[in-house]
Amino acid sequence: MAWIADGDHLLAHPADDVRGLAVVDPSGYRVGEVIELAIDTDERRARLLTVASGGFLGLAASEQWIPVEVVTRVDDRVHVDRHHGTVRAIQHGGSHPVARSDVAAVYEHFGVQPFWTVDRAPSYFHTRQQATSAPVRAEH
Template identity: 35%
Template sequence: MKRQSPIALTRISDSGQVLADPARDIRGRKVRDRDGNDLGKVDDLLVDSQQHKVRMLRVEHGGILGLGATHSFILVDAVTNISDDTVWVSESRDRVSDAPRYDPDLVDESEYYESLYGYYGYPPYWGAGYVYPSYPLHRF
């Protein structure tokens, strides 16, 4: 039996919420790694239910018209720049592709989020002393 997750993230597309400034919505933008390699596009944003802040990007890659596509999750802490059509992240393509995969039938959500923060080496947002990244995330 799964335990109730103290860490609740919701896809913004499932929440009924909208960003205060629609011009700051980065969904649909290309994602590039630190070397300029294409990682896919921002498919959705994961928002925490308590502070209503974007915590992760769901990046879609592969497939045709969404069919057969796979998803990776990238922490907002790894975002280094946002332009009108591209989101840049500090991780390499290999690092993102090797990140833990989420399967809700096999892994508890909170355990998955903890493993993702550990994998990327960032302190978790629910931990003591965490500071939300300021630039470029003030655009969210």
């Protein structure tokens, strides 16, 4: 895996670059903002989102890794099927190379099979849908 910001790798589908979009939980609460993508260099697909939350002007913000398997749709926001408390319960992040051993606990926390396992359900970053007009609720 590699970080897209490193510039050495491109996504297979440029529209899947969701950096800068807000992430919302099933209730519409804002979890944070996507600041980075970890990509599978073989398939050139996003596998983890780095989401920043909290803080003020970038100071004291926390970062979480979220597997794309919990993304339900992408429009003008990234929608995940876990509530903000679950997402924020596991603090990770950082723009450095990631080995499978580094992220296995993240997949376990979210209860999804890692992308490298043979028996996992096939997943791909969801196609963007037309933007909705539903309001985003403030972070907790």
